[in-house]
Amino acid sequence: MNENDAEACDVLVIGGGPGGSTAAALLAAQGVDTVLLEKSRHPRFHIGESLLPRNMELFERLGIRPQVEAMGVHKPGAEFVSDASGAGVAFRFADSLQQGCSYACHVRRAEFDAALFANASARGARAAEGVRVRNVRLPTAGGRALVQAEVEGGAIRRLAPRFVLDASGRDSFLANALGTRSLDKRNNTAAVFGHFHGVAPNSAETEGFITIHLCAEGWIWTIPLPDGVTSIGYVGPTAAFKGHTDMQTLLLARLHASPTLRPRLQGSTLASPVSGTGNYSYRARSAWGEGFFLIGDAFGFIDPVFSSGVLMAMTSGERAAGVARAWLDDPRAGRAAARRAARKGGREMDQFGWLIHRINDPVLRHMFMSPSNVLRMRDGLVQMLGGHAPASLRAHLPIAAFKLTFRALSLASRMLPGMALHPA
Numbered sequence: 001m002n003e004n005d006a007e008a009c010d011v012l013v014i015g016g017g018p019g020g021s022t023a024a025a026l027l028a029a030q031g032v033d034t035v036l037l038e039k040s041r042h043p044r045f046h047i048g049e050s051l052l053p054r055n056m057e058l059f060e061r062l063g064i065r066p067q068v069e070a071m072g073v074h075k076p077g078a079e080f081v082s083d084a085s086g087a088g089v090a091f092r093f094a095d096s097l098q099q100g101c102s103y104a105c106h107v108r109r110a111e112f113d114a115a116l117f118a119n120a121s122a123r124g125a126r127a128a129e130g131v132r133v134r135n136v137r138l139p140t141a142g143g144r145a146l147v148q149a150e151v152e153g154g155a156i157r158r159l160a161p162r163f164v165l166d167a168s169g170r171d172s173f174l175a176n177a178l179g180t181r182s183l184d185k186r187n188n189t190a191a192v193f194g195h196f197h198g199v200a201p202n203s204a205e206t207e208g209f210i211t212i213h214l215c216a217e218g219w220i221w222t223i224p225l226p227d228g229v230t231s232i233g234y235v236g237p238t239a240a241f242k243g244h245t246d247m248q249t250l251l252l253a254r255l256h257a258s259p260t261l262r263p264r265l266q267g268s269t270l271a272s273p274v275s276g277t278g279n280y281s282y283r284a285r286s287a288w289g290e291g292f293f294l295i296g297d298a299f300g301f302i303d304p305v306f307s308s309g310v311l312m313a314m315t316s317g318e319r320a321a322g323v324a325r326a327w328l329d330d331p332r333a334g335r336a337a338a339r340r341a342a343r344k345g346g347r348e349m350d351q352f353g354w355l356i357h358r359i360n361d362p363v364l365r366h367m368f369m370s371p372s373n374v375l376r377m378r379d380g381l382v383q384m385l386g387g388h389a390p391a392s393l394r395a396h397l398p399i400a401a402f403k404l405t406f407r408a409l410s411l412a413s414r415m416l417p418g419m420a421l422h423p424a
């Protein structure tokens with residue numbers, strides 16, 4: 001590849017999902033010459049349909065909040081139901097310690113991702129679909145990267161960007177090419193999911209809530225989507241998937257085995273093909289390097305039990321736009337910005353990760369199912385569930401108290417094996 005034959009641009013964004021489209025929209029709006037390449041064509045199916053209140057603030061900044069609200073189902077909170085006890089607990093975002101938006105939305109990703117992509121284009125990004133990035137030669141200090149992309153039909157497009165943002169999702173284009181991506185062995189799970197018609201809705205008090213059924217091996221989500229469709233998926237250890245070649249049979253068996261979900265399924269029918277995802281959780285060693293930054297799932301993925309993926313992708317897309325901007329002005333300032341952004345993103349992931357790694361722990365399940373509001377621990381938990389990182393020392397205290405209580409209860413349950421815990 002030769003730089004002289006290639007189309008020059010300031011920033012190339014690989015992947016037009018929520019993370020890439022956010023970064024491209026924000027950069028283009030500031031006059032940065034941005035190319036956004038998406039290998040498939042919108043609208044296309046994608047999993048990840050339940051959003052968080054902090055997303056709404058981002059939609060506001062992108063100028064698409066009314067559009068997202070119009071296409072989505074109003075989501076005032078999250079409900080957790082225990083298959084072991086039949087008990088449920090509902091967390092309302094309005095109870096969050098952080099006073100921000102008190103609701104989120106559930107969306108069909110086909111429509112949502114198409115709107116974000118169109119927004120990037122409307123703000124001036126040179127956005128193209130059906131173009132798959134095949135090869136990236138990263139820049140040496142101060143130079144340009146050289147990129148080869150394959151256009152549908154086989155033509156090759158060559159680009160020479162000054163900075164590369166990788167938002168290629170679970171393909172993790174750059175981290176795989178650099179060999180820096182590793183699987184998270186503590187969360188060795190897989191998922192199987194589909195859309196259904198005719199699922200009985202939640203009760204009036206939890207209308208619009210996502211419901212997480214904590215089942216014997218893992219968990220099941222139900223998400224109400226527009227037009228009476230419900231998205232349902234099962235997440236469990238890879239052992240639960242072993243020997244199953246037919247994903248539809250496996251999904252239906254798991255859903256009907258859940259005593260708390262089964263009654264809602266009577267008379268329901270599948271409305272989509274069933275899909276699955278393995279190699280579940282992973283992270284790249286670093287979110288950045290000379291002339292590039294990794295966004296969203298291209299950097300790392302954690303179990304979606306708390307619906308954090310789209311928020312983290314869009315937040316890192318917003319930060320990455322700032323990093324690219326700083327880098328274009330002065331690579332030294334860009335490196336410092338990249339270091340800060342990577343640290344922040346890693347911390348946010350760790351915050352959700354702390355809960356996720358313990359989701360099958362009986363003590364954590366007990367604390368979830370009978371949450372105490374002593375020291376505002378419950379409200380602090382709701383703040384986390386809304387996607388808000390504690391913004392002050394005062395906001396950190398309830399989370400710290402929650403973690404401390406978990407440790408104390410874990411120790412006590414090891415020392416007193418007969419200790420009664422809520423059977424979650």
Ligand SMILES: Cc1cc2nc3c(=O)[nH]c(=O)nc-3n(C[C@H](O)[C@H](O)[C@H](O)COP(=O)(O)OP(=O)(O)OC[C@H]3O[C@@H](n4cnc5c(N)ncnc54)[C@H](O)[C@@H]3O)c2cc1C
Pocket residue numbers: 014015016017018019020037038039040046047048049050051131132133134167168169170171173191192193233277295296297298304307308309310311313
């Ligand atoms: C089972 C499951 C359930 C989930 N549930 C939720 C949920 O309820 N709520 C939530 O917030 N998150 C959820 N997530 C996570 C969520 O789907 C992701 O975190 C989110 O989509 C990440 O956005 P992204 O922009 O980083 O990547 P993506 O949305 O995956 O977008 C990446 C884009 O890059 C394109 N691309 C890839 N390679 C190339 C290439 N070489 N060239 C050009 N384009 C390329 C892809 O086609 C894709 O459009 C779930 C995930 C799973 C697996």
